[in-house]
Amino acid sequence: MSGYPGATGARLPRWLLPENWPEANNQPQLATLHFHAAGLQFEPDHAAAPADYLPLHGALVLPAFIEPHAHLDKTFTIQRSPAQQPGLLAAIAAMHQDRAHWNTADLQQRATQALRWAVEAGVGLLRTHIDWFSVDAPLAWQVIGDLYHPLCSIERVALAPLTFFADASDAQHIAAQVATSGPGALLGGFIHSSNWDAQAFQHLMEAAELWQLDIDLHIDEELNVEAQGLRWLAHYLQQHPFSGAITCSHSCALAQQDDAQQILALLAQHNVTLIALPLTNLLLQDAVPGRTPRLRGLTLVKEAQALGIPLLLGADNVQDAFCPFGSYDPLDTLFSGLLSLQLVAAFDQASALICQRRALLANDLVIFPHADVASWPLRQRQRYRLKRGVRYGETTDGAR
Numbered sequence: 001m002s003g004y005p006g007a008t009g010a011r012l013p014r015w016l017l018p019e020n021w022p023e024a025n026n027q028p029q030l031a032t033l034h035f036h037a038a039g040l041q042f043e044p045d046h047a048a049a050p051a052d053y054l055p056l057h058g059a060l061v062l063p064a065f066i067e068p069h070a071h072l073d074k075t076f077t078i079q080r081s082p083a084q085q086p087g088l089l090a091a092i093a094a095m096h097q098d099r100a101h102w103n104t105a106d107l108q109q110r111a112t113q114a115l116r117w118a119v120e121a122g123v124g125l126l127r128t129h130i131d132w133f134s135v136d137a138p139l140a141w142q143v144i145g146d147l148y149h150p151l152c153s154i155e156r157v158a159l160a161p162l163t164f165f166a167d168a169s170d171a172q173h174i175a176a177q178v179a180t181s182g183p184g185a186l187l188g189g190f191i192h193s194s195n196w197d198a199q200a201f202q203h204l205m206e207a208a209e210l211w212q213l214d215i216d217l218h219i220d221e222e223l224n225v226e227a228q229g230l231r232w233l234a235h236y237l238q239q240h241p242f243s244g245a246i247t248c249s250h251s252c253a254l255a256q257q258d259d260a261q262q263i264l265a266l267l268a269q270h271n272v273t274l275i276a277l278p279l280t281n282l283l284l285q286d287a288v289p290g291r292t293p294r295l296r297g298l299t300l301v302k303e304a305q306a307l308g309i310p311l312l313l314g315a316d317n318v319q320d321a322f323c324p325f326g327s328y329d330p331l332d333t334l335f336s337g338l339l340s341l342q343l344v345a346a347f348d349q350a351s352a353l354i355c356q357r358r359a360l361l362a363n364d365l366v367i368f369p370h371a372d373v374a375s376w377p378l379r380q381r382q383r384y385r386l387k388r389g390v391r392y393g394e395t396t397d398g399a400r
Helices: 088-101 104-121 139-145 168-179 198-210 229-239 252-256 260-267 278-284 301-306 330-340 350-354 357-362
Strands: 006-010 031-036 039-044 060-063 065-070 123-131 153-159 185-191 215-219 246-250 272-276 311-313 364-368 383-387 390-395
Touching (some): 065 311, 065 330, 104 123, 123 139, 123 215, 123 357, 153 168, 168 185, 168 198, 185 198, 198 229, 215 229, 252 260, 260 301, 272 301, 278 330, 301 311, 311 330, 311 350, 330 350
Parallel strands (some): 065 123, 153 185, 185 215, 215 246
Antiparallel strands (some): 031 039, 060 364
């Protein structure tokens, strides 16, 4: 399929532009985009536009979105397995009961629907955590591993409780299965005060290093000031630098801990990315029946940004016992983050938290043809995908 060699009149976000980019009326000048095999190149618009370039007429343009934290094995189960009480532990109990329904057809149907919604929203990379209930890979690991969409890459994270790594041989067994299951597979773990075990955490780290796996952790998803996960990891990395990439999701306890700034300063020295999950964490943290929550349950996004720690926003759970809402649209996640984290400049700055930067290498863009910077992301969310110059789909508000 042939496509446009480029586009003109693109309104790019400030975070993507060089500091010396020209402005007009206190706004960045519109850009001409060139689609090359080596990746996207752009320059300020000139008077003479190539005739075969796509005119965008000032449309807002972003790199394709990333969904860095999803749960395709749990998604769309809220109708049959709602949580009986507020909070994280009740949601976990509900999902344990729902596993009785998890056969191949059920998993395929729900995960495929989720992937379709994400692609319609503009997601080009989706990372999903998959629950491991024993040291052997579950059915969902293979079913979701077989999913495919030409516009979206899928990564899988083996989400096992920290207790599964207490035995070093079990840790190696889990890591070996992940490493041999194909590209885009990561080692994960659920690390919480209820299962804290420093030796097991060390076994997890050692197994990932041996099998050359990146790590993605559910860590300190709680408001307990004594939570040890992120604190232990920061100090461990000082003595045992890790060769791969580490992603830490949730880290809610950090906002309650007096040594949070020291923990972040240590993490900033290593290849660690933090994921904030505003939708689900706002719902589950400080959840007490009959009482308005006092605490936001979010990690220290601004403090981490100030130290140069990479950050992303993720949806986490969608329409299951953990979160009965959700749409797989990163704009919904971003809007929740804008309010709860008090972020500024939704398009020009905060949009970086939902964008897949490597999408620029594939000339993979999301175009908002009728949006304006002041209203985005709330109004006129019509959009389409432009990948390697080829236009795909167009969604409007509420279209699914």
